[in-house]
Amino acid sequence: MHAIYEIVSGPMVWLAAIIFILGSLYRLIFMGRLAAKKDPMVFSYLSVYYSLRSIFHWIIPFASVNMRKHPIMTVVAFAFHICLFAVPIFLCAHIILINEAWQVKWWYLPNPIADVMTLIVIGACIFFLGRRLLLREVRYLTTFSDFLILAGVAAPFVTGFWSYHQYPGHETAAILHIISGEIILVMIPFTRLSHMLFFPFLRGYAGSEFGAVRNAVDW
């Protein structure tokens, strides 16, 4: 237990963080190069104003027509993404460990609230799973890797909940919790989870295109 803990909470954290950062940089630079090759004008008409306007528009619930068409999906997706990021970053236990390592600390969520938000993430994963299995138009687009990604996202939350509540086997759950967090970090650049990296550029691109076209001076 001691040896596993030391490896998993030491060198493996560094390895996961380095793969995540270098992998993300690689994906972003590679995608930028590809975009420049396929559409050499892309960077010249990317507008900061329209990019931010579009990003902003799409991070407000129900601001876009597409979201108004799918109200349940919108609510679940927003709750999911907020909790997905807020829980790991603002969890008291994580900040305690970070403070032990580097003596930095920041604001944290009360445990009972983090607990509910964890359940929201797990519930949303079950919802997404059900959607993929039951809705024909979604099932049609689903591949096996989608299920793997969903499991990968849910795993740190299920194991974290398990170890916090000290259900039987919580020691193993705590070790699996650390490992699954590292796995998801490594998965981000190389799977569809990379939408986290590309989202701002995708919206920026679409926003600039629409914004610039609609407001173009028509000679």
Place this chain on the structure above:
Amino acid sequence: MVVYSEKETGVETKHLLMLPAIGLVILALSVIAAYSQGDIPFVKDSAFENPRRPPVAFYHDEHNEKAGLLECNGCHHVYENGKKLESSASVGMECSQCHLASENNSAIDLIRVYHLQCRGCHLKKNAGPILCGQCHQKNDN
């Protein structure tokens, strides 16, 4: 209900009344024994007013005997000019008396030193609890 007379049971009522009294004496003696041994069942720093985790079981003397910790100042230390004094100890003081002393120290920093001291040694010696749930155990009655 069956009522036994004194003759049937062979016990006089007077003697029956002695039983709770003897019990009380034994209880009092064991409490005194427990206190004189100085064994505290939990680490309970008064700085944590609203604990977020279950308390940490820590039978002070038993723990230190088992772990072979003879020096009190391995834990109850004293520093001067950033150096640990080998010959002094801060026995009888709570960790928070020094570790929350400066303005920019927060509860998180007090937790930090507890964890570094306890978990740090357990990792070094390959023995003793290291995970949150192993120290902060639920329903540890």
